[in-house]
Amino acid sequence: MPTWELKTDRPTSCLQAFLLAKTFHHSYQSPLTADRYEMASGYGSLAREAIVLLDRFSAGRQCLDDFMEDASKDLQIMDAMHKKFILDVVSGCIENQKLLDVVIDVFYGQNWKCVSRGDRSQFVIICYLATFSLDDLGLQRFSIIIRSLDIKKMHTFLTFFFTNLTTWIQDEWNTIYDAAHVEKHLISPLQRWRPEIDILMDQFAVKISLGNQVKKSPSKTTKPQEFSFTKFPHTRPRPLPLPELIPLQEKSKPVSLIYSYIQYFLWTLPHTNTKQFRCVNPHKSETTKVEINEDLDSKLKFNSFQSSGLPSSNKNNMWPIKLNNAAILRQGALYEREVDEELQRMERLVEGAREPSSFLQWQKEMRDKDLLEELASIERRRLEGRISYEEAAMARTRLIERNQKTAQLKKEETAQLMRRYAEKRLQEEKGLRDLVQQVAEGHKNSKAAREKLQKFKQSIVKEVAEQRRELLRHALEEAQAELSRKFEVIREIHAIESLPHLRVRNFDYAESAGHELLGEMSLVELKERLALLKEAQQTEEHEKRELILEEKQNKKQLLLEKLDHINVHTRALAQASASRSEIKARLAVRQAMRQDESVLALQKKLEEKQLERQRLKQSESLKKKA
Numbered sequence: 061m062p063t064w065e066l067k068t069d070r071p072t073s074c075l076q077a078f079l080l081a082k083t084f085h086h087s088y089q090s091p092l093t094a095d096r097y098e099m100a101s102g103y104g105s106l107a108r109e110a111i112v113l114l115d116r117f118s119a120g121r122q123c124l125d126d127f128m129e130d131a132s133k134d135l136q137i138m139d140a141m142h143k144k145f146i147l148d149v150v151s152g153c154i155e156n157q158k159l160l161d162v163v164i165d166v167f168y169g170q171n172w173k174c175v176s177r178g179d180r181s182q183f184v185i186i187c188y189l190a191t192f193s194l195d196d197l198g199l200q201r202f203s204i205i206i207r208s209l210d211i212k213k214m215h216t217f218l219t220f221f222f223t224n225l226t227t228w229i230q231d232e233w234n235t236i237y238d239a240a241h242v243e244k245h246l247i248s249p250l251q252r253w254r255p256e257i258d259i260l261m262d263q264f265a266v267k268i269s270l271g272n273q274v275k276k277s278p279s280k281t282t283k284p285q286e287f288s289f290t291k292f293p294h295t296r297p298r299p300l301p302l303p304e305l306i307p308l309q310e311k312s313k314p315v316s317l318i319y320s321y322i323q324y325f326l327w328t329l330p331h332t333n334t335k336q337f338r339c340v341n342p343h344k345s346e347t348t349k350v351e352i353n354e355d356l357d358s359k360l361k362f363n364s365f366q367s368s369g370l371p372s373s374n375k376n377n378m379w380p381i382k383l384n385n386a387a388i389l390r391q392g393a394l395y396e397r398e399v400d401e402e403l404q405r406m407e408r409l410v411e412g413a414r415e416p417s418s419f420l421q422w423q424k425e426m427r428d429k430d431l432l433e434e435l436a437s438i439e440r441r442r443l444e445g446r447i448s449y450e451e452a453a454m455a456r457t458r459l460i461e462r463n464q465k466t467a468q469l470k471k472e473e474t475a476q477l478m479r480r481y482a483e484k485r486l487q488e489e490k491g492l493r494d495l496v497q498q499v500a501e502g503h504k505n506s507k508a509a510r511e512k513l514q515k516f517k518q519s520i521v522k523e524v525a526e527q528r529r530e531l532l533r534h535a536l537e538e539a540q541a542e543l544s545r546k547f548e549v550i551r552e553i554h555a556i557e558s559l560p561h562l563r564v565r566n567f568d569y570a571e572s573a574g575h576e577l578l579g580e581m582s583l584v585e586l587k588e589r590l591a592l593l594k595e596a597q598q599t600e601e602h603e604k605r606e607l608i609l610e611e612k613q614n615k616k617q618l619l620l621e622k623l624d625h626i627n628v629h630t631r632a633l634a635q636a637s638a639s640r641s642e643i644k645a646r647l648a649v650r651q652a653m654r655q656d657e658s659v660l661a662l663q664k665k666l667e668e669k670q671l672e673r674q675r676l677k678q679s680e681s682l683k684k685k686a
Contacts, residue, residue: 104209156192160191191246212268222254392626
């Protein structure tokens with residue numbers, strides 16, 4: 061692509077840059093640009109034709125040279141410059157597809173909700189023209205092409221493209237081409253055009269915002285109509301007004317699930333307080349009663365059946381469970397997480413952390429307090445709701461009574477209007493009967509003339525029917541003759557076709573067909589190439605199979621090591637648990653012995669006290685007797 065640079069100072073504003081670039085484009089154009097793209101108007105139609113060709117190539121996935129030859133044949137009726145423009149654009153998009161897909165794929169990933177997959181070719185062509193052909197086209201022709209498409213989508217795409225041009229787009233292009241080439245031939249020309257493109261985007265944004273405003277429809281004026289003396293007014297009376305519809309009562313809102321739970325909690329709260337100290341009384345619990353009833357019911361013999369029990373093989377054989385790969389990995393992750401949590405807990409205790417029991421007690425008290433306040437507010441709201449419900453019911457009753465009175469008055473007025481309408485209809489029917497009688501008397505005089513005219517018409521119809529039958533007979537005879545002639549010709553053709561045809565065809569498997577195609581070959585060569593291709597595929601599959609087996613063996617070895625680690629960890633935990641349980645048992649035995657000694661001492665002391673009290677009683681009784 062030819063490139064040129066504007067040898068002027070940097071403009072101080074976007075408007076100055078736009079005017080300067082416009083003046084330069086009108087004053088200077090390269091000969092190559094004038095030869096290639098000097099067209100008056102119609103760039104939009106050429107761009108749409110290029111979009112259609114690019115869609116066809118993307119759908120067909122054929123060779124580029126063959127596709128360009130076919131497209132050139134299809135565009136023979138167009139002007140040479142127009143055809144060259146379309147073919148250059150399509151071929152450039154296909155050749156630079158990898159560079160353009162970097163932008164288009166990310167654009168679709170961010171705007172997949174508002175952009176269709178069918179518009180991909182439009183964005184590809186606009187991206188190609190902006191990147192490689194903007195200097196040759198000029199801003200005016202580029203804006204014509206954009207206006208011929210969907211302005212809103214093009215505004216979104218160009219804003220996305222020029223916003224991210226110097227960031228990740230340049231980084232992705234540097235991975236495809238050399239960084240110096242990208243900076244000089246791709247980024248720098250686009251940066252020169254950035255002020256003019258910003259002004260063009262502002263114009264499109266204003267146009268889109270104006271297009272979204274709703275246009276007010278013009279108000280219709282009343283057209284006066286002249287009074288006509290020839291047209292009589294409508295004889296039907298004006299229809300009665302429809303009765304007013306009685307509004308339906310709105311449905312009451314259903315009780316929320318949270319409110320139901322709170323009501324249940326309030327109902328069960330007194331019972332929980334009474335059941336709190338039931339353990340003092342020696343009553344059977346509900347669970348014990350249920351177990352006793354089930355035991356008594358099980359002793360009954362009706363509706364019982366004998367089961368054979370489980371097979372003997374399942375009773376004695378306790379096989380170990382075989383873990384799969386996922387279970388082994390989960391078990392290993394679980395043990396590692398437990399070890400990490402235990403280490404963290406020990407570190408917190410070493411650092412001086414406390415037990416959160418006091419905080420939890422305070423938190424529980426505050427939650428109970430909040431719950432009581434919430435229950436009180438809920439009860440208050442419930443009473444207020446009941447009061448409003450009663451008031452609404454009274455208002456509804458008064459409204460129903462008022463509506464009933466209004467409906468009764470409407471019924472009486474309607475009955476009176478219906479009586480008046482019936483009397484008027486009787487008078488109109490009487491007048492119509494008189495008019496019909498007068499018309500019938502006038503029809504009696506014209507009956508004879510009508511019969512005479514009918515006889516004359518019947519004679520004419522008979523003559524026409526006879527002539528029609530004669531013409532149909534002649535046409536039928538001619539059609540039968542033509543049909544017999546056609547049958548004779550068909551029999552001759554069948555006789556000619558029934559003769560045998562001798563065809564001799566010699567086919568050489570070592571020679572090509574001679575169509576001068578790019579990939580043309582003989583049948584022998586094709587078989588040889590297919591055999592070589594099959595052998596190469598088998599070799600590749602064998603190598604892949606060996607690689608997969610090696611990876612599988614490595615993975616199996618890793619899982620075995622993980623399983624050994626889990627077993628070691630499990631045995632260590634089991635030994636630690638056994639040692640802890642043994643220590644606890646020893647402590648329990650010592651404590652029980654200590655408790656027994658203290659109980660015996662207390663019992664002995666109690667007996668001594670009782671004996672001493674008896675002795676005192678006996679001494680007092682003896683003193684009284686003396």
